[in-house]
Amino acid sequence: MTLALKTMDLAKTFDIGQRLIGPPRAQVHAVHPVSLEVRQGETLGIVGESGCGKSTLARMLVGLTPPTSGSIEIEGRALDRADPAAFGRLIQYVFQDPVSSLNPRKTIRQILEVPLRLLHGLRGAALDARIEELFDAVNLRPEFLDRYPHEFSGGQAQRIGIARALAASPRILILDEPVSALDVSVQAQVLNLLADLKAEFNLTYLFISHDLAVVEAVSDRIAVLYFGSVVETGPAEKVFAAPRHPYTKLLADSAPVVGRPLGGAQSGELPDPLNPPPGCAFAGRCPRASDLCRAEVPLLRAIEGDQFAACHHPREC
Amino acid sequence: MSLFLRLLFRNKLAGLGAVVLGVIVLLALLTPILPLHPPNATNTASRFLRPLSEGHLLGTDHLGRDLLSRLLWGTRLSLAVGFAAALVAGLVGAAIGVMAGYFGGRTDNVTMRGVDMLMAFPYILLALAIVAVLGPGLLNALIAVAVVNIPFFARNIRGVTVGIAHREFIDAAKLAGMGHTRILLTEVVPNIVPVVVIAMSTTIGWMILETAGLSFLGLGSQPPQADLGSMLGEARSALITAPHTSIVPGVMILLIVMSVNLLGDGIRDALDPRLRSGALARPMATTRVERAQTPAPKGEGLLSIDELETQFHVGPRVYKAVNKVSLELRPGECLGLIGESGSGKSVTALSVMGLVASPPGVITGGAVRLEGQDLIGAPYEVLRSLRGRKVAYIFQDPLATLHPLYRIGDQLTEAIRVHEPVSHAEAHRRAVRLLEDVRIPNAAARINAFPHELSGGMRQRVGIAMALANDPDIIIADEPTTALDVTVQAQILALLDDLRRSRSLAILFIMHDFGVVGQLCDRVAVMYGGRIVEAGPTAEVLAAPAHPYTKRLISCVPELGGGRRVLAAIPGLPPAVDRLPDGCAFAPRCDKAQPDCRRGEIELEGRARKVRCLYPEGAS
Numbered sequence: 001m002t003l004a005l006k007t008m009d010l011a012k013t014f015d016i017g018q019r020l021i022g023p024p025r026a027q028v029h030a031v032h033p034v035s036l037e038v039r040q041g042e043t044l045g046i047v048g049e050s051g052c053g054k055s056t057l058a059r060m061l062v063g064l065t066p067p068t069s070g071s072i073e074i075e076g077r078a079l080d081r082a083d084p085a086a087f088g089r090l091i092q093y094v095f096q097d098p099v100s101s102l103n104p105r106k107t108i109r110q111i112l113e114v115p116l117r118l119l120h121g122l123r124g125a126a127l128d129a130r131i132e133e134l135f136d137a138v139n140l141r142p143e144f145l146d147r148y149p150h151e152f153s154g155g156q157a158q159r160i161g162i163a164r165a166l167a168a169s170p171r172i173l174i175l176d177e178p179v180s181a182l183d184v185s186v187q188a189q190v191l192n193l194l195a196d197l198k199a200e201f202n203l204t205y206l207f208i209s210h211d212l213a214v215v216e217a218v219s220d221r222i223a224v225l226y227f228g229s230v231v232e233t234g235p236a237e238k239v240f241a242a243p244r245h246p247y248t249k250l251l252a253d254s255a256p257v258v259g260r261p262l263g264g265a266q267s268g269e270l271p272d273p274l275n276p277p278p279g280c281a282f283a284g285r286c287p288r289a290s291d292l293c294r295a296e297v298p299l300l301r302a303i304e305g306d307q308f309a310a311c312h313h314p315r316e317c
Numbered sequence: 318m319s320l321f322l323r324l325l326f327r328n329k330l331a332g333l334g335a336v337v338l339g340v341i342v343l344l345a346l347l348t349p350i351l352p353l354h355p356p357n358a359t360n361t362a363s364r365f366l367r368p369l370s371e372g373h374l375l376g377t378d379h380l381g382r383d384l385l386s387r388l389l390w391g392t393r394l395s396l397a398v399g400f401a402a403a404l405v406a407g408l409v410g411a412a413i414g415v416m417a418g419y420f421g422g423r424t425d426n427v428t429m430r431g432v433d434m435l436m437a438f439p440y441i442l443l444a445l446a447i448v449a450v451l452g453p454g455l456l457n458a459l460i461a462v463a464v465v466n467i468p469f470f471a472r473n474i475r476g477v478t479v480g481i482a483h484r485e486f487i488d489a490a491k492l493a494g495m496g497h498t499r500i501l502l503t504e505v506v507p508n509i510v511p512v513v514v515i516a517m518s519t520t521i522g523w524m525i526l527e528t529a530g531l532s533f534l535g536l537g538s539q540p541p542q543a544d545l546g547s548m549l550g551e552a553r554s555a556l557i558t559a560p561h562t563s564i565v566p567g568v569m570i571l572l573i574v575m576s577v578n579l580l581g582d583g584i585r586d587a588l589d590p591r592l593r594s595g596a597l598a599r600p601m602a603t604t605r606v607e608r609a610q611t612p613a614p615k616g617e618g619l620l621s622i623d624e625l626e627t628q629f630h631v632g633p634r635v636y637k638a639v640n641k642v643s644l645e646l647r648p649g650e651c652l653g654l655i656g657e658s659g660s661g662k663s664v665t666a667l668s669v670m671g672l673v674a675s676p677p678g679v680i681t682g683g684a685v686r687l688e689g690q691d692l693i694g695a696p697y698e699v700l701r702s703l704r705g706r707k708v709a710y711i712f713q714d715p716l717a718t719l720h721p722l723y724r725i726g727d728q729l730t731e732a733i734r735v736h737e738p739v740s741h742a743e744a745h746r747r748a749v750r751l752l753e754d755v756r757i758p759n760a761a762a763r764i765n766a767f768p769h770e771l772s773g774g775m776r777q778r779v780g781i782a783m784a785l786a787n788d789p790d791i792i793i794a795d796e797p798t799t800a801l802d803v804t805v806q807a808q809i810l811a812l813l814d815d816l817r818r819s820r821s822l823a824i825l826f827i828m829h830d831f832g833v834v835g836q837l838c839d840r841v842a843v844m845y846g847g848r849i850v851e852a853g854p855t856a857e858v859l860a861a862p863a864h865p866y867t868k869r870l871i872s873c874v875p876e877l878g879g880g881r882r883v884l885a886a887i888p889g890l891p892p893a894v895d896r897l898p899d900g901c902a903f904a905p906r907c908d909k910a911q912p913d914c915r916r917g918e919i920e921l922e923g924r925a926r927k928v929r930c931l932y933p934e935g936a937s
Contacts (some may be wrong), residue, residue, distance in 0.1 A: 049802035050773070062490050085494035093492055101485035105507040118494035166488065182379055183657040184830045188873040188886035193885065212800060213832075217875040217882055238882050254807035255877040258835030258859055262811045269772050 002075065002206035004040045005061070005091070005170055009033035010070035012056050016274070028273045032054045032229040033070060036302075038172070040075075043198070043205040043234060045219030047212055047251070053228040053269055054208050058174050063087035075171060089112070089119050092165035095176040098157035102149035108160055109145040115167040134163045140194060143312050155186035159193065166197065172204045181210060197218065214253045216240055221306075227270060227281035230300055234307035241316035244309040246286045270301060280312070288313045324587035331583020337576035341569075344556075354383035356390040357541040365559040371687045376563050378548075379555055382541075388565055391543040391848035394888045396573065398459050398537075398544070405463040406524070410470020415509065417471070417500050418478025419501060428857035429475065436468040450538045455544070460709075462527045470516055481505055491869065511588045514937035518581035522574040529570055545570050602701075603671035606680045606694040614686060618645035620669070620708070620791055625693075627661075628670045630676070636895045638664040640847040641683070641922075646791065649821040653838035655828055655870075657891050660849040662827050666793045670704050671695075706736045709784035711794040715776035718783075719768040723750075725779050726764035732786040751782040755812060764879040774805035781812065786903035792817075793825045798833065811836055814826065814872045837860055843867050846892045846902030855884045861935055863928040901930070 011033045017025030038044045048054045059065040059238070061072060063086070063115060072079045074090045079194040097100035102111055112131050116122040122130055132142050138159040145280065149157060160177060166174055175194065179187040198205060209215045219236040224245065231247040242248040271277050271284060280298050283289040292312050300310040304317075325331045333716040344351075360381035368376040368384075375384040382474065414856065417425040437441070447461035481487065490504050518915050531537040532546025533553075540547070545566045558720035560687065571600055573619040604627070612623045627639040635779065639661045646652050658660040665675045669685050670694065687707060714717045720728060721924045729748035741749075745764075752760035755778040777797060784792050794813065814837055817824055834841055835855060842852040843864065851864040852934075862868040872885045892898065901919050904910040909932055921929040 005934055049804065058487075064494060073355040085491075085496075088492045088494050093488070095485040095489065095513050097485060101489050101510070103486040103490075103504055104543065114490065114495065115493035155862065161489075164493070168493065183873050183891065185657055185870060185887040185891065188884035189888070191884055192886050211802065212809075213875040213879070216877060217879060217884060240877055243338060250804055252877065254803040255834035256803075256806070256836055260836060262807070262814050288879060289594070 002040045002178070003073070004042070005036070005038040005208050006026045006073040006074060007034055007061070008071050009035055010057070010060055010067050010072060012053075012060055012065060012233060013068045026274050029228055029276065030273075031060070034230055036223065036230070036233075041202060041204055042199075042220045043207055043218055045215035045222040046208045046225060047077070047210065047215050047222060048225030048254070049210060049270075050249075051227075052225040055176060057225070058093070058176050058206065058208055062091050062093045062174055064093070069108075078159075078219065085119065086167050088115065088170070090137050090170055091108050091169040091172040091174065094158075094161050094165050094173060094175045094178045095155055097181050098150060098154055098161050100154075101161050102157060104149055107148055111149075111160070112145075112164055113169055115164060119168050130167070134167055135146075136198060137166065138160055138163045153186075154182045156191060158182060158190055162194070162197070166201065168203055170203075171207065174206045174208070176208045177210070179214065180208075180209065188212070194218070207213045212240060212251060224251065227276070229281065229310060231282070231311070232307075232309045233300070238307055242307075244303045244314040244317070246288055246307075246315065249315060250285070259313045280310075288315075321587050325583045328578045328583045331586075334576040334579030334581075334583065334885060337843065338580055340572060341392065341576070343398065344389055345396055348389040348393050351389070353386040353548065356382065356386045357674040358382060358545055365555065365562070367564075369559050375565050376559075376561050378552065379559075384562065384565050387543040387548060388545075388569060390437050391548050392569055392573070394455070394542070394544040395525055395529060395546070395570075396537065397802045398462075398528045399521055401457050402462040402466070402524045402528060402801045403461070403517050403521040406466035407470050407513055408522075409463070411474045411509065413467065413471040414476075415478050415501060415505060418475040419482045419497075419505060421479070421482070425475070429472070432468045432471045435464075442529070443526065444531060445534075445536070448531065453536045454541060455532075455538045455542070458528055458531040461531065462524050464568075465527065466520060466524060469520065470513070471518050472511055475913050477509050478505060481508050502612060506774060507516065514584045514730070515588055517583075518577070518584040520829045521581065522577040525577070526574055530691075545573075565866025567763060591602065600674040600676070602697045603675075604673040604678050604680050605670065605675040606671075608680065608682055608693060610682075611684050611691065611693075614684070614689065619688060620644075620646040620649045620825075621686045622665070622669065623686070625668055625682045625685060625686045627664050627673055628679050628681050630679055634895045636893075638678075638894055638895060639668060639845050640894075640897075641842070642847075642849055643683075644825075644842060644849070644852075646825055648790070648823055649817065650840065651824040651826055651838045652815060652840040653828060653834035654844060655825045655831060655834060655841060656844035657829055659894060660844040660889055661894065662758060662844050663795050665844070666710070666795055666825060666827055668693075669793065670708055670710075671700050672704075681757075700737070705732065705789065706787045707789055707791040708791045708793060709787070711780050711784050711792060712795045713796040713799050715773070715780040715800075716768060718780055719770055719776060724765050724767055726772070729764070729779075729782060729786060734743075734784050734923075736787045748782075748784075751785055752779070754785065754816070755779070755782045757782075772805075773801055777801060777805075777809055778812070781809075781816070785816070788820070789822070791823045793827070795827045796829065797826075799829070800882065805832070813837065828894065830870055832876070844872070847894050848898055848902065848929065849904065849921060849927070850929045851924075851927065852921075857926060861934060863926070863933040864903075864930045864931075865907050865909055865934060 012031040014030050015024035015027045015030055034057060044316055046054050056065060060067045066251040079087060090187060109131060113127060116127055116130055135142055179190050182190060188267055207215060207218055221233060222239040223230050224234050226247050232239060232248045233306040239248060243252055271281055279295050280293040283293040297310045298310045300308050303309050303314050319625050323435055363377055363381045366373050366380055372418050378384055393473040414426055417428045418460055443465050444461040447464060451457040487500060491554050497586060531547030532544050533550040535550060538544040538547045548566040549563060558562050565762060608649055612820050622644040623643060624641045624643055625639055626641055629638055642665050653664050663672055668680055680736055691857040726748050729751060730744035733744045733747055749764055752764060757763050757775060757778050798809050801809060810833060816822060826838055836857050839856050841855045842849050844868050851858060851867045862871055868886045873887055875884060892902045898905060900915040900917060904914040914931055919929050919931060921927050
């Protein structure tokens with residue numbers, strides 16, 4: 001099976017307190033070196049809580065944030081320059097807030113035209129035909145094309161956002177919390193549309209979300225991020241059903257499930273990013289932590305089959 | 318455009334300003350073809366003629382020149398210079414601001430510090446220095462006035478641009494292959510044009526004044542050319558003997574500047590989206606009540622809401638946000654209220670204590686009884702004494718509900734002392750105990766923290782501590798965990814559950830789906846389109862939902878452990894509450910809808926288990 005996307009030790013460090021001259025006051029490692037492989041036609045779910053670096057990772061993958069180190073390969077070709085236009089033809093991004101991702105002063109047609117003109121050089125009748133085709137693909141009526149973004153509901157605006165991403169004819173779509181701003185009854189519509197589009201256009205998805213149940217429902221494989229590092233990856237049906245990393249276990253226990261008593265109320269918070277602990281970042285909250293965990297950073301390793309965890313003392317299942 | 322004009326002329330003073338300025342501009346434009354004396358023709362024989370003299374309507378000045386003619390020619394010049402200076406300052410300032418705001422980082426730092434330095438000089442000094450270097454003359458005065466005003470525009474526009482440059486549509490434009498220039502011109506600039514226009518319209522009066530000031534000092538227009546400032550300057554020596562020579566240009570300056578400012582304020586109000594949406598309208602202390610009749614008390618619960626109707630009146634439209642909602646909350650009970658955005662769940666909760674903003678909110682019917690006492694229409698003092706003491710709220714975003722500039726301890730002690738006259742030391746002790754109750758580690762030290770120093774979960778704990786400060790009987794929690802991560806959400810829910818048992822609190826828990834409600838609540842009510850469509854014990858509703866909406870809402874939300882699957886989506890959109898369909902609001906999206914579902918009123922039927930549906934699920 002061919003690889004659609006491969007990252008090698010992709011990392012991002014942000015400078016805090018940039019001065020006019022001289023070094024910054026502090027540095028935050030938003031994303032520790034991450035190596036991921038996404039197969040052609042696969043949906044990789046990325047879950048993690050706020051501050052775990054999932055959005056920074058996504059922005060690096062589309063070239064909106066230049067990585068501090070590491071490299072990105074799309075279908076075997078290295079993309080190391082942070083030029084969004086070069087990325088744009090291969091990989092596109094669907095934003096979380098559908099309304100704020102559309103320029104309020106442009107009509108939908110003007111918004112959709114841009115990637116077609118600039119990335120694919122379409123003009124005239126071919127341009128109009130392609131726009132109608134895209135609009136049809138996301139189940140919107142063509143008379144909406146000449147309206148402005150504020151006239152649409154969240155679900156419709158998100159369909160327009162998806163249409164714009166598709167306009168670039170990318171191979172990979174990064175979906176950054178694409179349904180979390182939507183009403184629950186509309187969420188399922190958009191998720192099902194995404195599934196249809198994937199089959200129709202032979203796409204590869206990276207689906208980022210904090211909602212474990214949604215990620216589980218749409219993904220083939222899942223990667224769990226904690227404090228800027230991948231702590232567990234594995235097949236979607238196994239990661240939450242049989243978690244190996246204690247953090248994944250905590251996540252799975254915290255998700256609301258009707259009928260399950262309230263529990264999983266472990267205390268503890270993320271470590272201070274300006275002053276990260278040595279060793280495993282989860283050690284402070286982990287029931288299985290040992291001295292080894294507090295001293296040495298665990299590396300991502302195969303636990304069983306294709307399930308990987310970055311843990312010195314993985315759970316047995 | 319017609320909306321803009323309507324908004325503009327709704328403000329009477331702005332209309333007056335527009336008319337006055339219009340007349341002045343028209344006169345200035347027509348000056349060359351009006352039958353006037355030449356403005357610079359001297360006639361020392363008839364110096365200082367009073368106004369209304371023959372042939373000289375406004376009299377003459379110290380060289381016998383016709384004042385009316387000089388006034389109109391001068392106005393023409395002053396207006397032109399003022400507008401030109403505003404245009405130059407606006408364009409250059411906006412260009413600097415857009416660059417600094419868009420590129421950020423070092424570009425921003427260097428340019429804005431330069432602009433700050435420009436601002437550090439008193440404006441007249443700076444203008445004098447510029448004129449001193451360039452030499453006197455109207456064009457140089459124009460340059461000086463424009464330069465002096467550039468910082469104002471640059472700083473204003475930079476702030477707005479920073480906000481826009483971080484919006485997601487800019488990222489989307491980059492991904493669509495746009496370069497910086499194209500993004501600046503087609504994405505950023507159209508969004509800042511209103512701000513530039515607003516800034517110009519409010520400063521143009523100033524610029525006319527400043528130009529007049531320079532001309533008054535002899536640095537602007539050179540004799541014999543007339544502008545309003547130089548006319549004043551020349552008239553200064555005859556201020557006592559021939560006051561009309563000063564008064565005539567003075568009144569004109571007053572008229573121009575005042576009309577420009579009035580019009581500018583009007584333009585600002587009409588263009589600013591925040592003001593347009595009514596941010597200037599100060600909400601009343603309690604929601605306005607226009608209730609025809611009060612339903613008779615029937616429930617005996619701790620809090621009983623009877624046939625509550627809350628509407629929003631916006632212009633000619635009436636949004637029926639809450640439409641005859643009845644709920645009952647018993648002591649120690651947790652009632653879940655579920656609905657999507659726009660279903661009226663939050664407005665129901667806010668109506669209880671009269672917290673819906675008025676205007677535009679109006680409570681048009683029903684009653685809310687707390688231990689038998691009707692709260693709708695109760696005087697503000699009564700509501701105020703009950704808010705927090707009997708009924709407390711927890712909101713979604715704790716960062717928005719806590720004051721950013723006060724330490725959380727100060728906010729807690731204030732909340733305690735509002736209702737109970739205890740000493741500072743006692744209030745502080747209680748505050749620490751409250752923070753311990755909500756399991757904030759190291760409470761004695763954290764009490765001195767500012768809200769921004771706490772994580773989201775800790776802030777929400779403080780929000781809960783605030784709600785508990787006066788030992789209320791009821792807590793209304795409006796999506797208290799929506800903004801939190803799952804692990805933190807689990808902690809907060811467990812905390813709320815413990816607190817309700819240890820303090821026998823009644824909780825009205827508002828949520829957008831069933832996930833959390835199923836774990837926490839005893840009973841549940843589902844809202845759709847401003848009405849309750851189903852209510853009953855949580856386990857029963859979840860096991861056998863009776864309303865098609867409830868059933869499909871449950872099945873369209875995936876639950877962990879279900880594996881990969883196709884979700885059962887509900888087609889269509891929730892209804893807009895200003896044009897609800899006849900009959901069942903869910904009928905357009907319901908696959909079981911019959912013709913009679915779209916007619917007449919459908920009642921909420923049943924006792925413990927209620928449903929508003931003609932063909933409920935499970936019934937044959």
